[in-house]
Amino acid sequence: MTVVRLAEVARVHGEGATAVHALKGVSLEVGAGELVAVMGPSGSGKSTLLNVAGGLDRPTSGTVHLGERDLATVRDLAALRRREVGYVFQDLNLITSLTAAENVMLPRELDGVRPRAARKEAMAVLAEIGVTDLADRFPEELSGGQRQRIAIARALVGTRRLLLADEPTGALDTRTGDEILQLLRTRCDAGAAVLLVTHEPRYAAWADRVVFLRDGMITDTTDSSLVSAR
């Protein structure tokens, strides 16, 4: 089942002579239980691709479908994003005045879930990724790897089908980075669709399929035969 589908997506920033063509006709699908990695140097369009796939940005032309829904027809994108899509960024954006558990609860509370229920959901996902003991700590009391785990928990809470990760291993050492990928992989094997943007080959290699992006275009891709072999 396809969770997100981009068809001939182009994204142009600006107009006329100074226009920047960030994406030039990119087509890409990510299915449930599939981990797809997008690799490319800075300026290749990776982050734009991720933003468009998650409804944070709209394409100049082409279509983006999340499940059956064409994002161009969705009026309240913010609500759809909160319910369906989880984001993990390099800059974690954890709120420093909230505890780990409160950070994870936040998107659910924004969605109108009552605090008790939101807390329960948050604790469940923290338990799933093995960091229950960190629930009542503040971000500054956590290591870089622990903070990234909390950010991932926040992206996973609720029933999001699509997880978007932009350089989620940032400045982490390779061992902690591998642990983060293990988490994403586990979530994926449980049925989520994961789209990962990275410039590090070792993390891209956790994916079922690796797509190489250059100057806004997909230049080559490892086939997805590994999915069925799994």
Place this chain on the structure above:
Amino acid sequence: MSVRHSLLALLSGGPRHGYQLKIEFEASTGGTWPLNIGQVYTTLSRLERDGLVAPGESDEQNRVTYTITPAGREEMELWFATPVVQSDRPRDELVIKLAMAVAARKVDVTAVIHQQRTATMRTLQQLTKAKRAAPEGAAQRLVLDSMIFQAEAEQRWLEHCEAVLKEER
């Protein structure tokens, strides 16, 4: 490559017979280097000749157990204390191939790079999968890590080549 020193290292953990050494060597190196049992016995008899190991009694299956000698322990420690030099590495076929593709001028170098990059990424995917499936065995996982780092270095180099050639054009 030092099978000789590897056997000494394994024997420093206690007496073992040849077949045990073969099994332990292969397990520790993640199955990346299968040893011929004949090679194990040849190496053991050379080590014995040099006074680095001493044979003991045969067991009921007629297998001789070997023990490391103090001289053998010294030899092993010297091995671990000596850094490995990279100077006598054989030439890398991929490097030569790319250099020739650039020198030949009429070859589509970018296509060569893309093909290799995709192939190396597949290797990297397989290694990562093998590592995830690897049972608890630090030696074995570290061997896989070494191969992962090497494939990653090749991948990075290919991306570097692509970027450099793009500027040159």
